[in-house]
Amino acid sequence: xxxxxxxxxxxxxWSCSTSSxxxxxxxxxxxxxxxxTGGHGHTYPGATRPFxxxxxxxxxxxxxxxxxxxxHFTDSIIYGFSHTHxxxxxxxxxxxxxxxxxxxxxxxxNNWGERYRSSFRKETERAHAGYYSVHLDDHNVTxxxxxxxxxxIHRYIYDQPDSSVLFIDxxxxxxxxxxxxxxxxxxxxxxxxxxxxxxxxxxxxxAMKFDKPFEYLDQTYELYQAxxxxxxxxxxxxxxxxxxxLKFGVVDTLNVKVALAVSGIDAAIENLNxxxxxxxxxxxxxxxxxxxxxELKAIEIETSNAEDKTIFYTxxxxxxxxxxxxxxxxxxxxSTDGNAYTTDGHRHYTVFSLWDTFRATHPxxxxxxxxxxxxxIHTFLDMYQKGGELPMWELGGNYTGCMIGYHAIPVITDxxxxxxxxxxxxxxxxxxVAEATMDELGKREYESQAFLSSEIEHESVSKTLEYAYNxxxxxxxxxxxxxxxDPIVKRFSRRALNYRNLYDPETGFIRPxxxxxxxxxxxxxxxxxxxxxANGWQYNFFTPQDVNGHIELMGGDEAFxxxxxxxxxxxxxxxxxxxxxxxxxxxxxxxxxxPSHHMAYLYPYIGQAWKTQTLVxxxxxxxxxxxxxGLSGNEDCGQMSSWYVLSxxxxxxxxxxxxxxxxxxxxxxxxxxxxxxxxxxxxxANGDADDxxxxxxxxxxxxxxxxxxxxxxxxxxxxxxxxxGSTPNKSFGQGQxxxxxxxxxxxxxxxxxxxxxxxxxxxxxEITIDIAADESLIYYRFLAPDTTxxxxxxxxLKVTESCIIETYSESGRRHSKPVRSEIKKIDxxxxxxxxxxxxxxxxxxGDQALMDGITGGPNFKTGEWQGYYGKDVEVWIDLxxxxxxxxxxxGALQDVKPWIWLPPAVEFYAANxxxxxxxxxxxxxDIAVDDYEVQTHDFVSTKxxxxxxxxxxxxxYGLIPPWHLGVGNPxxxxxxxxxxxxxx
Numbered sequence: 012x013x014x015x016x017x018x019x020x021x022x023x024x025w026s027c028s029t030s031s032x033x034x035x036x037x038x039x040x041x042x043x044x045x046x047x048t049g050g051h052g053h054t055y056p057g058a059t060r061p062f063x064x065x066x067x068x069x070x071x072x073x074x075x076x077x078x079x080x081x082x083h084f085t086d087s088i089i090y091g092f093s094h095t096h097x098x099x100x101x102x103x104x105x106x107x108x109x110x111x112x113x114x115x116x117x118x119x120x121n122n123w124g125e126r127y128r129s130s131f132r133k134e135t136e137r138a139h140a141g142y143y144s145v146h147l148d149d150h151n152v153t154x155x156x157x158x159x160x161x162x163x164i165h166r167y168i169y170d171q172p173d174s175s176v177l178f179i180d181x182x183x184x185x186x187x188x189x190x191x192x193x194x195x196x197x198x199x200x201x202x203x204x205x206x207x208x209x210x211x212x213x214x215x216x217x218a219m220k221f222d223k224p225f226e227y228l229d230q231t232y233e234l235y236q237a238x239x240x241x242x243x244x245x246x247x248x249x250x251x252x253x254x255x256x257l258k259f260g261v262v263d264t265l266n267v268k269v270a271l272a273v274s275g276i277d278a279a280i281e282n283l284n285x286x287x288x289x290x291x292x293x294x295x296x297x298x299x300x301x302x303x304x305x306e307l308k309a310i311e312i313e314t315s316n317a318e319d320k321t322i323f324y325t326x327x328x329x330x331x332x333x334x335x336x337x338x339x340x341x342x343x344x345x346s347t348d349g350n351a352y353t354t355d356g357h358r359h360y361t362v363f364s365l366w367d368t369f370r371a372t373h374p375x376x377x378x379x380x381x382x383x384x385x386x387x388i389h390t391f392l393d394m395y396q397k398g399g400e401l402p403m404w405e406l407g408g409n410y411t412g413c414m415i416g417y418h419a420i421p422v423i424t425d426x427x428x429x430x431x432x433x434x435x436x437x438x439x440x441x442x443x444v445a446e447a448t449m450d451e452l453g454k455r456e457y458e459s460q461a462f463l464s465s466e467i468e469h470e471s472v473s474k475t476l477e478y479a480y481n482x483x484x485x486x487x488x489x490x491x492x493x494x495x496x497d498p499i500v501k502r503f504s505r506r507a508l509n510y511r512n513l514y515d516p517e518t519g520f521i522r523p524x525x526x527x528x529x530x531x532x533x534x535x536x537x538x539x540x541x542x543x544x545a546n547g548w549q550y551n552f553f554t555p556q557d558v559n560g561h562i563e564l565m566g567g568d569e570a571f572x573x574x575x576x577x578x579x580x581x582x583x584x585x586x587x588x589x590x591x592x593x594x595x596x597x598x599x600x601x602x603x604x605x606p607s608h609h610m611a612y613l614y615p616y617i618g619q620a621w622k623t624q625t626l627v628x629x630x631x632x633x634x635x636x637x638x639x640x641g642l643s644g645n646e647d648c649g650q651m652s653s654w655y656v657l658s659x660x661x662x663x664x665x666x667x668x669x670x671x672x673x674x675x676x677x678x679x680x681x682x683x684x685x686x687x688x689x690x691x692x693x694x695x696a697n698g699d700a701d702d703x704x705x706x707x708x709x710x711x712x713x714x715x716x717x718x719x720x721x722x723x724x725x726x727x728x729x730x731x732x733x734x735x736g737s738t739p740n741k742s743f744g745q746g747q748x749x750x751x752x753x754x755x756x757x758x759x760x761x762x763x764x765x766x767x768x769x770x771x772x773x774x775x776x777e778i779t780i781d782i783a784a785d786e787s788l789i790y791y792r793f794l795a796p797d798t799t800x801x802x803x804x805x806x807x808l809k810v811t812e813s814c815i816i817e818t819y820s821e822s823g824r825r826h827s828k829p830v831r832s833e834i835k836k837i838d839x840x841x842x843x844x845x846x847x848x849x850x851x852x853x854x855x856x857g858d859q860a861l862m863d864g865i866t867g868g869p870n871f872k873t874g875e876w877q878g879y880y881g882k883d884v885e886v887w888i889d890l891x892x893x894x895x896x897x898x899x900x901x902g903a904l905q906d907v908k909p910w911i912w913l914p915p916a917v918e919f920y921a922a923n924x925x926x927x928x929x930x931x932x933x934x935x936x937d938i939a940v941d942d943y944e945v946q947t948h949d950f951v952s953t954k955x956x957x958x959x960x961x962x963x964x965x966x967x968y969g970l971i972p973p974w975h976l977g978v979g980n981p982x983x984x985x986x987x988x989x990x991x992x993x994x995x
Contacts, residue, residue: 099646603644
């Protein structure tokens with residue numbers, strides 16, 4: 012209702028339904044699984060059950076970022092149907108146990124995937140929740156797919172009776188470590204697939220049964236020519252590959268059932284026999300549809316807009332496909348230590364994309380999936396007990412090490428706050444503290460200096476902000492268990508304000524520091540490694556635990572509102588590196604990636620709820636569509652869709668871990684939430700189709716002037732009624748008591764001083780120290796060249812030598828953590844001219860950075876290295892006059908995984924003028940190009956030369972070799988610190 016669109020119910024080529032009315036069509040048919048399969052959505056269109064172990068879907072794209080889901084809507088070739096897929100991730104994995112039906116005719120090709128593949132036409136594809144079908148044109152067969160929770164169900168219908176050969180590809184997609192493939196009679200195959208990709212050790216057991224007997228043809232092979240040194244000639248070599256053809260003879264229909272398991276082959280057979288005992292495909296399909304209808308009816312909407320209804324139920328569907336069951340029908344599961352265990356009565360799950368889903372997906376679950384939320388938390392705690400840590404991005408029982416923060420914690424805190432408490436809370440608190448204090452990812456340094464600086468940890472701003480939010484969740488959880496006097500509460504509520512130590516009052520931005528000083532040249536539009544998949548704008552408002560504290564820090568409502576307006580209404584131009592995740596831009600707000608998702612809902616905190624209503628309506632209207640390219644970014648395991656589900660109902664959880672939802676603008680005439688406790692919470696929107704502004708609200712018939720609602724109000728059931736209008740009611744939610752309020756409770760935090768000084772200097776420089784706090788005292792001391800006593804800071808300091816300065820501030824009983832900065836004096840007058848263009852995100856400070864006395868460490872993301880992509884590097888150094896040079900060196904980095912190689916050789920030239928450079932040395936190295944160990948290497952020449960000018964030429968490695976995942980792309984060259992020694 013809420014947005015006026017063309018009210019046309021059209022049966023497009025990719026539509027999932029041909030039903031004739033809005034009322035009669037079952038909810039499963041309102042789901043269009045093709046939404047998100049185009050663009051960068053990375054979803055899959057195949058068949059699955061709610062939170063099912065099996066995701067049976069076509070594989071049409073095997074490589075590339077837009078092939079992460081195994082399928083892209085623009086493709087016209089299908090390689091087969093595999094049984095595991097990821098829902099909208101930004102990294103590839105899964106695609107296990109691929110089956111391809113053929114009519115015994117194959118193509119020529121370099122591998123078996125190219126041979127058994129088939130073309131298909133889009134108009135033959137059909138899909139809705141629990142069902143997918145397509146016609147394979149090259150093999151004259153229609154494939155139909157559905158699923159139980161653990162079993163993929165296939166039906167292959169040949170255009171006419173034909174010879175049927177089924178290919179089973181065990182090496183499909185990711186790297187195969189080992190496999191087991193065993194026929195059991197003439198109608199069953201069992202086995203194991205162990206693979207490595209994003210998950211480093213993924214195990215999938217399977218049992219596969221056919222309704223017709225097969226002839227086992229053994230595995231396939233490849234023939235190639237190899238040189239035999241003994242014979243002195245090339246000979247033909249046979250190499251067997253794990254692709255297995257099964258011959259069924261002439262058939263008109265073939266049914267296949269494939270059960271997956273996590274604990275063993277016997278478990279796979281039991282899963283098969285329990286969940287799929289018969290051969291009636293239509294019954295399995297009806298059961299899958301019924302399962303989806305039961306889950307989707309948790310929220311029933313009324314609208315005359317068919318497109319909006321399709322978007323809503325597809326969004327709800329995507330939200331309910333992940334996490335995935337990771338236990339067998341016998342109760343066995345595989346934990347993160349790699350071993351199998353038996354459950355304690357709770358279900359076990361996998362695929363926790365928590366950096367994404369803590370924001371909206373898991374809060375949605377606390378409303379409509381409370382029992383499963385309890386199971387998720389039991390899964391988290393099992394992973395902590397068995398694997399030693401809570402999940403961050405867990406996949407198939409593996410810790411992937413992907414993304415940042417410790418976001419299992421807000422999921423637990425949010426659930427506990429909302430009454431989901433049937434787990435060991437003391438164990439959960441123990442796990443939280445352990446996770447937050449591990450010696451990894453800068454966590455120790457984050458606590459010792461109360462923020463992260465760029466030289467310590469890459470993505471330092473994002474990590475500081477997200478750690479601080481997670482710390483508030485720990486403090487609030489501990490408070491709910493033990494009260495305000497718990498030392499954990501005091502410790503972590505103080506840490507929850509650490510983000511303030513990166514706040515720059517001069518610019519109003521939370522920005523990166525190196526040591527105790529802000530990094531110069533800050534541009535909030537620049538995408539760099541100080542942020543996680545974002546820039547300074549897109550993280551500037553990530554303070555969900557302390558929204559009102561942040562407002563005060565920025566100078567109050569007006570200043571905060573102006574900065575927030577600038578986020579949404581400034582230019583969308585980005586600077587720095589190309590980051591594919593930053594999409595769906597409204598100004599600098601990026602809806603296509605998660606850090607921005609709550610920011611449109613911040614206006615009610617300053618009494619400007621109508622601005623949120625404007626923006627949220629615009630996002631729903633322009634960044635969600637009922638078409639394959641209908642998502643503005645990766646689906647990310649339901650988060651992109653969960654934002655829509657909650658927003659379309661009219662509210663959103665700005666601060667998971669809090670019990671409030673901030674109002675936006677409801678999209679439908681009515682939405683009824685059918686709660687697990689038997690209650691129903693109905694949301695009604697009164698007004699015309701284009702009325703997006705809240706005029707007034709009632710809750711159960713009583714005036715509700717607040718711009719938010721509490722979780723308990725929803726769970727009690729009742730009616731939330733919005734009276735809508737076409738113009739803003741700027742007084743709604745404007746009063747202080749009607750605004751949402753979120754602020755960290757801690758009176759011991761005190762901000763660290765800001766050291767303002769250049770990183771390097773010649774002759775002398777000045778150091779100033781300031782602090783964003785009134786009535787504070789600042790103390791400082793020098794740690795180098797000599798350690799001095801602490802002194803009160805009263806005026807700027809002049810220094811003439813390299814030094815390390817340390818400082819802290821205090822006011823009464825409050826004091827900050829000490830911070831320090833190293834300031835280098837450049838002891839030469841050489842001029843550096845970099846003739847090759849370095850990449851903007853790896854400038855390291857410009858040309859002079861190559862001779863500033865600061866040497867890069869093993870992490871290329873910390874800003875110390877100068878990076879060059881796909882080119883040789885040429886650097887000239889002017890010594891000022893002819894000198895007797897005895898030694899010249901340059902440092903380089905090798906980090907093969909992110910495409911960084913040492914130069915094969917470095918050439919050193921000398922000249923008395925720039926027209927006559929003469930080569931005087933070439934230095935190479937003996938480090939293997941396939942050595943994945945991160946290492947630095949100095950290329951040193953001691954041959955010497957008489958020269959005013961020195962030229963250094965570092966050769967780029969060239970195109971990435973075939974054995975690397977980045978094959979064929981240009982490689983990176985990272986350099987730092989040229990050193991020149993003169994003869995005495």
